[in-house]
Amino acid sequence: MHLDHAPAHHGPAAVSADVTRPDGARRALRIGLGGPVGSGKTATVAALCRALRDEVSLAVVTNDIYTREDAEFLRREAVLPPERITAVETGACPHTAIRDDISANLEAVEDLEDGVGPLDLILVESGGDNLTATFSKGLVDAQIFVIDVAGGDDIPRKGGPGVTTADLLVVNKTDLAPYVGADLGRMAADARTQRAHLPVVFQSLRDGAGVRDVAGWVRERLTAWTA
Amino acid sequence: MRTAGVRALARIHARADGRGGTCLPVLDGDGPLAPRRTRGSGGEAHVVLVGAMSGPLGGDHLTVRADVEPGARLRVGSAAATIALPGRHPGGARQDVTLTVADGGELHWLPEQLICAQGSDLTVTTRADLAPGARLVLREEQILGRAAEQPGRLLSRLTVRIGGRTVLDQELACGPGATGGWDGPAVLAGRRAVGQLVLVGPEFEVRPVGAGPLGEDAAVLPLAGPAVLVSAVATDALRLRRLLDEAQDRLAAPSV
């Protein structure tokens, strides 16, 4: 309902998913990254930052469970200037902060646009949670779900909202498949069954496989957003 | 034992004498309150409040007023701790302290502890009104009960205004009959000594003090204005004073 509001009437702060900033400019595209603990979300965010930072103006919001570790990892890795990385505190419930009560994340996103903007892209990373955690559409425009082969090659078959509905499914750490006995072919087939035509990328940050595909998918989204 | 509640007023008025010193055109008190001038230092006048009787008792109403004019410097202490005791009169005792400091004036208000003896019932208000360029060092310490006795009831409100704007307004209620939870983990957690140190001065506008804990039982709290509160609790009066003295030394250092 708020997509139609004229921002001039409604004062300074966007309510939630409004596509324009208070000054009338188009806001940044917001992409969420979710997935289980240890699947490589933060590493994927870091890889995306490295791939895209020279082309677009971007920033990151992390949702940590009880520390600011993810944000600190990204700062340490220097994937972006520190002022472009914000940590949201989630009161031990990252899925609440990205889905049920997105107010703190929206505030973080707004402050980044105010502080270091204009921005083209904001990556919102969820704290490692479970297979049911998905982002609210009030917070992100598209979401990536990151799982890894070591978490079990039956995850795509089991499904769950993240696996079945995310706009992009990333199956990470494919280089570990031989060591953990994961059947990549079976994972791909199960994912196709669960996701119909939604895309899947097999990624290994160690050998670089798939990294370009994930960045390419984000670029397509950006093109569509700014069109 | 007195049979009627006492009304008493003490007044101190400090004025710059034009020669770099401070004179006291008004210095009087009646009943249990007697302000005495003692040897000052530098341009600062020193006054000690001497309690001529023990008090305040139930039914008493004591008022203290100190006004510091532009450029004057006044330091007020007390000769001994004030002990609130139970009285025969209903309604409890009351003590009101009103302090004003004009531009360029400086007041150090450093009385000894207020001890709320078992059975006492005291309401204290301290109100400091400061001009924007005034400076203040104010310390209040409440000790809940003498050694090994139950505390009396205390309601204490401290208000600090700078240029007409309230920067601190806080009330502490404790002892029997106070609102619930006063001795619990959110408020005092069994501590029997509570203290506040307030520092006000234009220098805090220029060079704000950082907030942070001072050990487990005290914290430096920069207020929303050119002022800082040190809030502390302790098991006894001695430890409390030590905490506040340390905080004062630490905060006073960078401003001079």
Added chain:
Amino acid sequence: MSRSALLVLADGRFPAGGHAHSGGAEAAVAAGRITDAASLEDFCRGRLHTTGLVSAALAASAALGADPAELDAAADARTPSPALRTAARRLGRQLLRAARATWPSDELDGLARRFPKGAHQPVVLGLTARAAGLGPADAAHCAVHESVSGPATATVRLLGLDPFDATAVSARLAPEADRVVERAVDAARRVAGEGVDALPAASAPLLEILAEAHAGWSVRLFAS
């Protein structure tokens, strides 16, 4: 007043950011001062009569139409801990966002323009109650409810306390909470004539002191 609107606003799932705050419970748990349902109750009772009362009076006052800027300054003066002032403004900003989406009103838009980085949460709460067609007592009820339910639910997560026990704490405090609401509304009604000095200023030294220590922790579950 609409009881249904009140329930919408008072619902712990109302998306206004409260879930990330423990109301000082995390620091009190770490200090060993909340260990079970009994100490939680003691903690919540102290909070109810201090922060809870002050918040309720601010909220009731805002609901009655007092000047939000004056109330916000009064809240500052009653919140010496900078960490708690920051938390209150952050929560105020989050509540304002949720409120504007839920009960659109010119008054809330005006508040957002005046306080782009957030006003104290109880002030926003009072204006939200107005926008929802609720009265000062409703606003005060929401504030005192939050002052108790926040630490109670946080303690369930922090200590693994039995959620039934934690909820029973809130229920046992309900009669006291009702009395706090009455005090708060009485004070709020005096603001029109006497100004914001009529508002209560009950303080909890340990909540303020521990909030500063908590703000410096590098590892914590809750924002405050």
